[in-house]
Amino acid sequence: MKIENICCIGAGYVGGPTMAIIAQKCPHINVTVVDINEKRIAAWNDEDVNNIPIYEPGLSDIVKEARGRNLFFSTEVDNAIDKADMIFISVNTPTKTYGMGKGMAADLKFIELCARQIARVSTSDKIVVEKSTLPVRTAEALKNILENTGNGVKFQILSNPEFLAEGTAVDDLLTPDRVLIGGDIDSEKGKEAVNALVDVYANWVSKEHILTTNVWSSELSKLTANAFLAQRVSSINAMSELCEKTGADVNEVAKAVGMDSRIGSRFLQSSVGFGGSCFQKDILNLVYIAKSYGLGEVADYWEQVIILNDHQKRRFAEKIVKTLFNTVSGKKIAILGWAFKKDTNDTRESAAIYVADYLMNEQAEIIVYDPKVTEEQIYADLDYLGTRSENENRSLLKVVNTAKDACRDSHAVAVLTEWDEYKKLDWKEIYSNMLKPAFLFDGRRLLERKAMEDIGFEFYAIGN
Numbered sequence: 001m002k003i004e005n006i007c008c009i010g011a012g013y014v015g016g017p018t019m020a021i022i023a024q025k026c027p028h029i030n031v032t033v034v035d036i037n038e039k040r041i042a043a044w045n046d047e048d049v050n051n052i053p054i055y056e057p058g059l060s061d062i063v064k065e066a067r068g069r070n071l072f073f074s075t076e077v078d079n080a081i082d083k084a085d086m087i088f089i090s091v092n093t094p095t096k097t098y099g100m101g102k103g104m105a106a107d108l109k110f111i112e113l114c115a116r117q118i119a120r121v122s123t124s125d126k127i128v129v130e131k132s133t134l135p136v137r138t139a140e141a142l143k144n145i146l147e148n149t150g151n152g153v154k155f156q157i158l159s160n161p162e163f164l165a166e167g168t169a170v171d172d173l174l175t176p177d178r179v180l181i182g183g184d185i186d187s188e189k190g191k192e193a194v195n196a197l198v199d200v201y202a203n204w205v206s207k208e209h210i211l212t213t214n215v216w217s218s219e220l221s222k223l224t225a226n227a228f229l230a231q232r233v234s235s236i237n238a239m240s241e242l243c244e245k246t247g248a249d250v251n252e253v254a255k256a257v258g259m260d261s262r263i264g265s266r267f268l269q270s271s272v273g274f275g276g277s278c279f280q281k282d283i284l285n286l287v288y289i290a291k292s293y294g295l296g297e298v299a300d301y302w303e304q305v306i307i308l309n310d311h312q313k314r315r316f317a318e319k320i321v322k323t324l325f326n327t328v329s330g331k332k333i334a335i336l337g338w339a340f341k342k343d344t345n346d347t348r349e350s351a352a353i354y355v356a357d358y359l360m361n362e363q364a365e366i367i368v369y370d371p372k373v374t375e376e377q378i379y380a381d382l383d384y385l386g387t388r389s390e391n392e393n394r395s396l397l398k399v400v401n402t403a404k405d406a407c408r409d410s411h412a413v414a415v416l417t418e419w420d421e422y423k424k425l426d427w428k429e430i431y432s433n434m435l436k437p438a439f440l441f442d443g444r445r446l447l448e449r450k451a452m453e454d455i456g457f458e459f460y461a462i463g464n
């Protein structure tokens with residue numbers, strides 16, 4: 001079976017970059033990315049490719065190359081669905097904020113809406129691909145919706161979770177560690193569908209890196225991968241606190257431990273806590289699934305990863321207050337970095353939001369500088385928390401355009417995102433423009449203790 005037309009529902013952090021790469025690597029396939037968010041689609045279509053809605057190194061060049069040739073962005077969802085042989089569902093699956101499973105389960109309403117829409121408008125057989133991260137056995141529900149249309153159209157459902165990380169999305173998509181495709185491999189039609197998707201990826205990924213499994217293994221592998229990655233961060237962060245008490249240095253510990261080839265060195269960077277749209281959401285989802293099968297110990301085991309992460313964010317903020325003589329009321333604190341990691345403009349679940357909120361509760365005046373995050377986004381993140389009124393958020397926190405401006409006349413500086421440019425700042429000048437004693441809190445282990453102390457800073461770094 002040869003795929004000629006692909007439709008992707010959801011033009012977000014996954015749908016946009018993933019489809020851009022497919023379009024670039026498969027010029028013989030027409031790829032249409034659709035979304036109900038008109039502003040987002042307009043931005044993807046902006047004449048100036050620098051204005052596409054997602055910042056990812058290398059992405060704008062790929063969009064420039066393929067857009068208008070075989071890559072299209074549109075709000076005409078029905079049209080694109082009907083034309084496609086293969087439909088990726090790449091919509092958001094956030095944690096539920098209401099009703100059963102509130103605060104834990106994944107909210108699948110957007111997924112269900114997509115399935116119903118596909119069922120309603122399709123007039124020819126289609127392969128439906130789960131690209132969103134979903135609870136194990138979601139394909140069963142999708143199948144149920146799709147197969148009960150009564151119009152004779154046949155659907156095959158595949159699971160093809162995405163493992164890209166933000167900030168390195170283009171590289172991750174071009175050279176993935178593996179592509180995972182789950183399908184109904186016990187049936188001929190199912191195998192055909194799996195092979196059709198394998199063939200798409202085989203345009204640039206070697207066959208050894210394309211793994212096929214049954215649907216449930218594929219769905220569960222995605223949650224498992226994120227849980228393992230987040231667990232490593234929480235594990236090293238747990239050690240960071242012990243390091244601070246004992247004189248050990250968490251970077252040295254991470255290096256020593258990571259050199260054991262059975263452990264490996266990646267994902268052992270201690271930090272102010274992991275953020276991002278997925279780690280927390282996917283682990284909560286895993287905990288909820290385990291509980292729903294009555295697996296209390298399994299649920300508790302994974303929940304601890306989140307509990308430790310919340311603790312890490314809180315203890316960093318507490319450290320600032322304690323160090324500043326137990327009060328930050330009326331004190332100016334500069335926050336460098338709002339994105340949840342470097343090289344992305346995504347701020348979802350960023351540790352910076354929680355640290356700022358904590359300090360604002362202590363009546364600190366916060367000044368933020370982030371090279372890629374807009375003022376509008378920063379206020380939206382705070383307003384979303386609902387801790388205080390919109391007016392109060394705007395009076396307690398200001399956003400500026402340079403690190404120098406953020407730090408001027410401040411009592412303390414907190415580095416919360418590991419942007420490369422912060423390493424190259426003129427820290428001497430920053431120090432000279434701050435109130436004394438000048439406190440510097442490094443939540444990312446970005447700066448050298450000795451160099452900072454030589455300048456005169458009172459320096460604190462996670463795990464050291």
Ligand SMILES: NC(=O)C1=CN([C@@H]2O[C@H](COP(=O)(O)OP(=O)(O)OC[C@H]3O[C@@H](n4cnc5c(N)ncnc54)[C@H](O)[C@@H]3O)[C@@H](O)[C@H]2O)C=CC1
Pocket residue numbers: 009010011012013014015034035036037040077090091092093110113114131132133134162163164165166277278
């Ligand atoms: N952000 C990431 O780095 C990764 C995310 N994922 C998973 O991928 C999925 C998508 O995540 P993101 O791209 O970050 O989300 P996102 O929020 O950036 O994008 C989702 C898009 O879907 C659109 N949408 C929702 N319902 C729709 C509908 N019925 N019709 C048309 N468009 C609709 C929304 O308007 C939004 O633009 C989630 O399940 C997430 O867990 C997986 C791997 C990496």
Ligand SMILES: O=C(O)[C@H]1O[C@H](OP(=O)(O)OP(=O)(O)OC[C@H]2O[C@@H](n3ccc(=O)[nH]c3=O)[C@H](O)[C@@H]2O)[C@H](O)[C@@H](O)[C@@H]1O
Pocket residue numbers: 133162163164165166167226229233266267268269270271272273274275276277278279340341
């Ligand atoms: O499902 C998803 O959404 C994605 O989630 C993560 O990707 P992402 O959240 O974009 O970024 P990561 O590089 O994993 O970082 C997540 C958070 O952990 C933090 N982190 C990461 C690594 C580390 O050693 N220490 C650490 O504190 C980062 O600063 C960041 O806040 C996974 O790495 C991807 O494989 C997955 O596809």
